[in-house]
Amino acid sequence: MPILSLPFARGLLAAAALIALAPAVLAQGKPSRASIDETYRQDRAACLDSASQHERSACLREAGAARAEALRGRPLTGASPEELTRNALQRCQRLPPENKMLCERMARGEGTASGSVAAGGLIKELEIQVPAPAPMAAPPPMMAPPSPAAPTPMEPPPLPK
Template sequence: MHPSTYPTLHRVSRACLAVAASVALAAPVWAAGAATAKAPADAAYQRDRAACQAMTSAPERTNCLRDVAAARQQAQRKGATPSPSPQELERNALQRCQAQPPEQQVICERMARGEGSASGSVQGGGVIRELVTQEPAPMR
């Protein structure tokens, strides 16, 4: 890196961090998804965009505007998909049981309702669910 470009890049980094921080602080408001939360989110976007427009260097301004727009889009995407309720999650799990063979559907439904045990994690690669059932030995 050429020594004379470092101060400019450092200034761009600080400006982008400041904009990113203000957008990150506004993200919970955007994620709420309520109509009343839209006005503060739009105001934050406009404020951050105005700060970018005030930059004198065209490359700095372009990068800043791109970052602000990306942060706004990400926040809107998060706000557009609210977390499903526990009832919705259970209903979805029960629907997935319909794809099982008929003899396995009852066990699948019991597991979907929380019976049995679970180990592992999504981050670790998967959740293993187990339900131990006793069946009588066949008559001879």
């Protein structure tokens, strides 16, 4: 598993700060243009601290997108838990019937989750107990093959006369 570089970690930290600050600004009601611009300046400054040009440009794009959404009055907090559950249940609709029920149970929160996005993936599991199939009936006993009939003696061919 690769170790995060310091510039990459800074970029992630800046993006996390951007995401963490957005709900606080929105919780105060509709933010003013001045507060939106101030938040953008802070986000931009955090992005410019990144040593990697790629991470810096991605961070700046995110900061600009967050500012644009704030100016439109759209919340940056993401979807509600109910909306996320509804979306997950819709994704289950495309599955075959035998998998659809299990998918819906997992979408409603059953099962366990391990790992993390940062570690490379989130594994979700749902253990179910399936009864063992009924034991098969024993096959009927094999009957002994019929004994071959005693061979009939072959008659010698008739002698010429």
